[in-house]
Amino acid sequence: MLVQLGGLLRAYHDAAATFPWAGREWLFEPRQPVETVCHNELFPWNTVFRSGVPVGFIDWDTAAPGPRAWDLGFAAWRWVPFFRDEKCRAIGLPTGIAEKARRFRLLLDAYGLEPDIGIVYAGIERTRELLEHMSKAADDGSAWEVELARRGLLDEGGA
Template sequence: MTEQPLAGGHQTAEVVRVGDTVRRARDPGSAFAAQVLAHLEAAGYPYAPRHLGIDERGRDVLDFIPGTTTDHPSQRAPGAYALGGRMLRDLHAATAGHPLAGARECVIHGDPGPFNTIFREGLPVAFIDWSSCRPGDRMDDLGYLAWTWCVQAEGQVPIADQAAHLRELRDGYGDVSPERLVEAMIGRQEHIIEAETARLRTRDLPPRRRRHAEAAIAWATADRALVLRHRAMLLQ
């Protein structure tokens, strides 16, 4: 069957669509991700693709979820932020206390930005790209989701709208204070800045990966400055 290339982000060497499936080059997180997806399917979690095995070329096979990703609030419908929060909360609830979570709170997606979320008619329907999932703390996942979905230094989104989106997402997830969520967002921004700055010091870093690191630092730095500048409004 015809292979249709799909956007594979900055880490995945190959992602293609073949019929109703997606084929992804395997990476160090693939085996664990397959276990997590199998558990989520068994638990009835509806917001993730099914892992269907490994093809003859050694690639992961997942079911294809129709829809698009988003990069601006104008592409999202009313209720999208609350639903995104519930989707993440349900993931954490489905894995809390499970052996896959080890000694941590739960399994986290690890990269649940809108660029890794499929939307249909402006509403989120599934998280994709599970190669970063791992045992972790729910606030790390929620802080990253809140930042990447709600905070934008670019894109000409009024800060009042960003604050409203953040409140909606927080209410959708539930059981988290405004202060704790804002601190979690700042924590994720600082983690990106520190990690990518350290990566830039790596000798022989490929040019494409160097450009990604530089862009990630600029993005996180600008968004952190916005959060700090408008912290009072974001805490409402």
Template sequence: MQEETEFVGGVNHVVRHDDTVTRPAGPWTPSVHRLLDHLRAQGFTGAPRALGISEDGNEETVSYIDGEVGHYPLPAHARSDDALRAAARLLRGLHDAAADFPHRPDDVWMLPSREPVEVVCHGDAATYNCVFRNGLPVAFIDFDTAHPGPRLWDASYTAYRFVPLHAPGADEGTLPLPEQARRLRLFADAYGLSAEHRALLPATVAERLTALVDFMTTRAAAGNLAFARHLADGHHRRYLADAEYITAHADQLAD
């Protein structure tokens, strides 16, 4: 007898059948599956395996990764220093494996490419798209937002979510500024960010959050009900408040 589990949340309807997961597909899914195949060929195991796309192109199937996803409110282990460092190393491994991905002229991505193209970014490598085992991140899931871009562009959002870099009063929880700076340093050390990228990291986080709000607004205007709901719930106001907070304290965070 197959075990079937329905996952409800985020922007997709997802169903697990034993060791596989069925998700809605989009025009970008063939490119994403090529990326997942490439990551696997490079020896990177921190991502699902691509298993196929339905004949009508409406559904994709990927492998199920056993563990706990870091949904809010986050458990204590997801906020530990060890988990933060492991997330940074996992993202670095993904980027290193994706650095020589063979791009094609007919590739389609949900998000636009950003220059300089150094890797294929995950695009949403956050706690809620991370599988934890024994308290540590072991894989990222939901690669719909993958797109070519700079390492720092991707790392900035992962740092934002895992440090976290929320302004005071955030529902997701926040930390005093000195603690945010300390944990941001741990993330940068574990990923191996250069001195130049460390200096640019706070400003890039703020830019990344502003771009996220623009994306949400565009998708909602195009009729996407999930993003329209996110706007109605005020998610964009949180991102903009966090971007303003990070910009105001960029010097302390970059120190």
């Protein structure tokens, strides 16, 4: 699945890199360096699957110009995943640094990049910004984010 995801994301980023983004309005400010239009919410539930394989993305309301690492880092956070091992065990996902590093390499190899700690840092920053955005929405009374906060999902980046 990570191989298919990496290839799909690369194909999307390559196509979106040709999109004339300047002078348009975006929900999020463009992030430098602009290399493509990032999806910004590469959650599994924003992914279309066919026979268990990712084949497309949906939910484009937060797309905005930015660096490829912005989406790649967030995809790694969610799909490798880079959650704490306790959380991974609780939801039946792989644990351990070696296994997560192997899965990260699968994603990046399929995308066509060498492993780079900068991608991990971008994922951390993207996750931090998402949690801040969702926490503010919860504080403002948005029902979806209030429910996520009630369930503790905004406390650890697992939203």
